[in-house]
Amino acid sequence: MKLVEIQDLIKFVSRSGVNEVEIEQKDFKIIIKSDGPKRKNKPSEEVFVQHVPVQAMQQQMPVQQVAAPAPAPAAPAVAAPAPPPAEETNNYIEVKSPMIGTFYRSPSPDKPVFAEVGDQIKQGDVVCIIEAMKLFNEIESEVSGKIVKILVDDNSPVEYDQPLFLVDPS
Amino acid sequence: MQNLQVIGGHQVIVLPSVDSTNNYATKLLRSSKVATGTVILSHSQTEGKGQRGQTWESESGRNLTFSLVLNNLQIDSHSQFFLNKAIGIALRHFVYNLTNKPTSIKWPNDILVENKKIAGILIENSWQQQAIQHSIIGIGMNINQTHFDNPQAISTAMILDRQLDLFKSLHTLLEHLDVWINKVQLQSFQEIEAEYHAHLFGLHTTKKFLAQGKSLNAKILGVTDDGKLLTEADGHRQKFDVKEIKFIY
Numbered sequence: 409m410k411l412v413e414i415q416d417l418i419k420f421v422s423r424s425g426v427n428e429v430e431i432e433q434k435d436f437k438i439i440i441k442s443d444g445p446k447r448k449n450k451p452s453e454e455v456f457v458q459h460v461p462v463q464a465m466q467q468q469m470p471v472q473q474v475a476a477p478a479p480a481p482a483a484p485a486v487a488a489p490a491p492p493p494a495e496e497t498n499n500y501i502e503v504k505s506p507m508i509g510t511f512y513r514s515p516s517p518d519k520p521v522f523a524e525v526g527d528q529i530k531q532g533d534v535v536c537i538i539e540a541m542k543l544f545n546e547i548e549s550e551v552s553g554k555i556v557k558i559l560v561d562d563n564s565p566v567e568y569d570q571p572l573f574l575v576d577p578s
Numbered sequence: 579m580q581n582l583q584v585i586g587g588h589q590v591i592v593l594p595s596v597d598s599t600n601n602y603a604t605k606l607l608r609s610s611k612v613a614t615g616t617v618i619l620s621h622s623q624t625e626g627k628g629q630r631g632q633t634w635e636s637e638s639g640r641n642l643t644f645s646l647v648l649n650n651l652q653i654d655s656h657s658q659f660f661l662n663k664a665i666g667i668a669l670r671h672f673v674y675n676l677t678n679k680p681t682s683i684k685w686p687n688d689i690l691v692e693n694k695k696i697a698g699i700l701i702e703n704s705w706q707q708q709a710i711q712h713s714i715i716g717i718g719m720n721i722n723q724t725h726f727d728n729p730q731a732i733s734t735a736m737i738l739d740r741q742l743d744l745f746k747s748l749h750t751l752l753e754h755l756d757v758w759i760n761k762v763q764l765q766s767f768q769e770i771e772a773e774y775h776a777h778l779f780g781l782h783t784t785k786k787f788l789a790q791g792k793s794l795n796a797k798i799l800g801v802t803d804d805g806k807l808l809t810e811a812d813g814h815r816q817k818f819d820v821k822e823i824k825f826i827y
Contacts, residue, residue, distance in 0.1 A: 411766065413760075413761075413766070416761075416765070416766045416769075418596065418766045471585065504707075506654075506655045506705045506707065506708050507655035507658070507705075507820070508804070510821070514756070530708070534704070540655075540658070540804075541659055541805030541806070541819065541820050542662065542663065542686045542687065542700075542701075542805075543661075543662055543687055543701050543702075543703060543805075544700070544701065544702040544703070545655075545658075545702075545703045545704070546604075546702065546703070546704040546705070547704075547705050547706075548704060548705065548706045550706050550707050554684055557813050559791075568655070574691075576639055
């Protein structure tokens with residue numbers, strides 16, 4: 409490891425709010441400890457570190473992926489669910505865009521869409537792609553449920569945190 | 579029929595033929611646990627992916643076409659473009675060390691030697707809320723192919739006038755990738771920015787573009803943190819998304 413890398417690592421550790429980091433490679437081991445007065449109530453600072461366990465957990469969930477969305481044959485029938493009364497909408501969960509980019513409903517122009525209104529989806533199912541600067545981002549649903557509404561048109565720009573789908577988790 | 583090897587600490591799954599190594603990696607990630615750093619290499623891709631809807635041209639068994647799976651990345655959506663930059667840098671190092679020819683990174687992440695394309699990158703990430711689940715880094719590096727339909731393509735064999743061992747080349751390339759992916763993990767973003775811009779094709783020069791259907795002569799000032807091209811024309815600064823502007827060269 410180069411000196412610059414070690415410096416960067418120290419900066420990274422101190423910023424992240426963790427107390428101790430240990431890295432071991434083939435012929436090299438480094439332990440960085442901070443005396444940790446940083447552990448104040450600063451949840452925002454710690455969020456980054458907490459990603460690790462969260463991710464690990466989600467990855468273990470066996471995603472019983474129904475091989476790509478069967479091109480919903482009954483689509484027209486469910487295309488227009490009666491608009492629910494306003495207060496019911498509150499029970500729906502929004503799948504939001506984690507980034508700025510272009511919203512695509514299918515993996516490529518000649519492929520069927522990932523999800524259609526009325527489809528049952530499971531947590532971890534891919535619901536769309538957001539392309540951002542040549543990076544193709546599959547967006548997985550964080551909830552299981554039924555897709556009630558698709559809030560964005562295919563191939564249109566989306567903003568950070570913009571709701572994309574309404575999902576009825578019940 | 580697949581063959582498993584370990585190269586430079588990476589598990590490498592070698593497939594004689596596949597639709598696209600990125601697709602294979604996606605399916606693998608859905609059906610089983612995949613160790614981070616796993617490489618899917620294929621001698622032949624029937625639907626090698628370029629940008630959305632475009633294909634990557636490669637003769638069977640002559641080039642490196644593979645996907646690298648990372649599932650321990652700690653980036654958020656705002657810093658994900660650094661991954662794109664870092665991969666571009668790693669490929670440039672590989673080509674330059676091998677050929678000693680001026681090698682540049684054309685925004686966003688094509689690798690050029692003598693204005694011809696030698697390598698391309700296609701990254702597919704997967705997200706749940708704000709957390710990245712995994713990243714599949716598709717790489718096409720032209721090695722031993724000496725004839726291309728596209729006159730703007732080049733390979734190491736065309737530069738060096740000799741063929742290379744693909745697995746040895748893969749090993750070296752993976753070493754470069756490990757170094758630069760590690761810098762993303764360590765958030766050494768300044769170093770990534772500096773290195774990317776040091777080799778950015780056309781930096782500080784005026785280039786011809788096609789922007790919103792019109793031709794434009796603009797000076798390249800750099801690439802922003804979120805990956806946009808920053809240009810200047812007639813004292814007017816403008817940022818462009820990949821889809822909004824095209825190089826004419």
